[in-house]
Amino acid sequence: MSGGTVAAVDLGATSGRVILGRVDQRAGTLELGHVARFPNGPVRLASGLHWDLTGLYRDLTRGLADAFRRDPAVASIGVDSWAVDYGLLRGGRLLGEPFHYRDERNEAAVEAVHRVVPFEELYRRNGLQFLPFNTVYQLAAERDAASDGARPGGWLDLADSLLLIPDLIGFQLTGAKVSERTNASTTGLVAVESGEWDDELIERLGFGASVFAPLVSPGESLGGLRAGVAADLGAPAGIEVVAVGSHDTASAVVAVPMRAESAAYISCGTWGLVGVELEHPVTTDAARAANFTNEGGVDGRVRFLHNVMGLWLLSESVRWWERDGEAIDLGGLLAAAASVTASVPVFDANDPRFLAPGDMPGRIAEWCAEHGVAAPASRAEFARSIIESLAEAFAGAVRTASILSGVDVETIHVVGGGALNELLCRRTADRSGIPVLAGPVEATAIGNVLVQARAQGFARGDLESLRALVAAAFAPRRYEPSGR
Numbered sequence: 213m214s215g216g217t218v219a220a221v222d223l224g225a226t227s228g229r230v231i232l233g234r235v236d237q238r239a240g241t242l243e244l245g246h247v248a249r250f251p252n253g254p255v256r257l258a259s260g261l262h263w264d265l266t267g268l269y270r271d272l273t274r275g276l277a278d279a280f281r282r283d284p285a286v287a288s289i290g291v292d293s294w295a296v297d298y299g300l301l302r303g304g305r306l307l308g309e310p311f312h313y314r315d316e317r318n319e320a321a322v323e324a325v326h327r328v329v330p331f332e333e334l335y336r337r338n339g340l341q342f343l344p345f346n347t348v349y350q351l352a353a354e355r356d357a358a359s360d361g362a363r364p365g366g367w368l369d370l371a372d373s374l375l376l377i378p379d380l381i382g383f384q385l386t387g388a389k390v391s392e393r394t395n396a397s398t399t400g401l402v403a404v405e406s407g408e409w410d411d412e413l414i415e416r417l418g419f420g421a422s423v424f425a426p427l428v429s430p431g432e433s434l435g436g437l438r439a440g441v442a443a444d445l446g447a448p449a450g451i452e453v454v455a456v457g458s459h460d461t462a463s464a465v466v467a468v469p470m471r472a473e474s475a476a477y478i479s480c481g482t483w484g485l486v487g488v489e490l491e492h493p494v495t496t497d498a499a500r501a502a503n504f505t506n507e508g509g510v511d512g513r514v515r516f517l518h519n520v521m522g523l524w525l526l527s528e529s530v531r532w533w534e535r536d537g538e539a540i541d542l543g544g545l546l547a548a549a550a551s552v553t554a555s556v557p558v559f560d561a562n563d564p565r566f567l568a569p570g571d572m573p574g575r576i577a578e579w580c581a582e583h584g585v586a587a588p589a590s591r592a593e594f595a596r597s598i599i600e601s602l603a604e605a606f607a608g609a610v611r612t613a614s615i616l617s618g619v620d621v622e623t624i625h626v627v628g629g630g631a632l633n634e635l636l637c638r639r640t641a642d643r644s645g646i647p648v649l650a651g652p653v654e655a656t657a658i659g660n661v662l663v664q665a666r667a668q669g670f671a672r673g674d675l676e677s678l679r680a681l682v683a684a685a686f687a688p689r690r691y692e693p694s695g696r
């Protein structure tokens with residue numbers, strides 16, 4: 213067989229997309245075609261910040277129908293999204309709209325979990341950095357809401373299964389209930405050493421082991437589309453849904469055209485995921501203190517990385533400035549930021565106050581006041597301050613990743629939307645003193661496509677062979693450090 217086409221569904225922070233990917237390894241080609249884009253913002257209901265899963269499913273199935281109209285030979289479908297969020301089901305029926313991880317319900321839950329399992333022990337077991345929205349804390353919030361009735365939506369006791377979002381979409385498409393491993397690794401409930409559900413931990417936290425679905429690895433098939441779905445999509449019978457690196461960051465890392473033994477990556481979009489790829493987890497005290505995570509990668513690799521707040525700081529500032537209807541041109545704002553000559557504050561981009569939606573410029577000013585530095589004086593200065601703070605946090609995380617893992621980092625690959633941000637790439641190179649290679653922008657979709665293509669026999673080999681295809685199709689842009 214010499215190549216073929218697959219459909220990738222990628223559900224990102226502001227929009228979801230359906231993308232066709234055509235791969236022919238023998239010819240050395242990899243091409244993407246954009247089919248559909250639809251909104252995927254959170255919805256604030258009386259019970260908190262939620263997904264609009266039903267609307268999303270309508271939009272993505274319309275997108276898939278378009279994909280089959282364009283190319284009836286599409287061989288399979290793969291779905292990825294951000295990590296940690298889940299839906300609860302009973303008898304195959306969704307129990308309400310899933311919570312969005314930026315909802316504030318987790319605050320009390322963190323303490324409740326650590327009272328039963330101290331963070332040190334959790335880290336030893338699951339190898340995950342502390343993020344207040346990890347599924348383990350969300351489930352504690354869910355459980356506690358159910359027991360005291362204080363908050364609507366706490367339905368863990370009622371559920372007979374729990375599926376992370378891409379698995380939940382896979383279930384709607386095929387009827388199969390599985391937990392894809394890279395995403396499951398972000399729940400906090402998978403043992404870092406064995407890669408299996410940590411039943412003892414699940415039991416101690418009172419979550420009920422029976423709700424968790426069997427784990428599957430990227431490349432495994434969930435089975436064919438349900439007959440009704442295939443008819444709706446205009447898809448031939450037997451089209452499979454394939455588990456990809458369904459955690460978007462796992463898919464993005466597949467598509468980093470790097471030599472893992474001497475490179476760091478920054479998957480930069482809403483978040484900046486900064487780290488290295490390893491064969492084995494690192495769960496030392498130093499890794500825990502630095503809050504580095506060991507997330508599951510495709511082909512059993514380890515994504516040893518740290519979450520930096522990312523371009524969310526900028527997009528949320530822009531959203532704040534636009535709240536009265538003014539439209540801000542992002543390109544213009546970044547150009548103005550690049551020409552700022554005044555010195556701007558470098559704030560701690562990892563401060564948890566920046567996590568929830570809201571007045572980002574106000575919070576940055578508040579951080580500056582608390583730390584005795586002058587706040588930025590204009591929008592351009594805010595934008596520059598955000599870029600400088602991100603570049604500093606990126607450079608710091610690369611240094612820490614290198615020290616903790618022993619990887620001698622010679623290049624930093626920036627993939628995702630952030631690869632288009634010249635100022636950010638340049639300043640990351642400057643502040644780290646290491647060359648930055650930017651691109652591909654569509655890393656997540658490419659990783660999704662490549663894992664499906666390999667499952668279909670359109671490509672073969674290890675991640676290095678897949679990355680060779682990426683390197684050939686998407687030449688990165690190089691930024692040398694300027695010494696400033």
Ligand code: LFR
Pocket residue numbers: 293294295296297313459460461482483485519
């Ligand atoms: C990026 C990402 C990160 C994860 C965060 C929340 O989109 O998936 O890897 O930590 O979103 O799920």
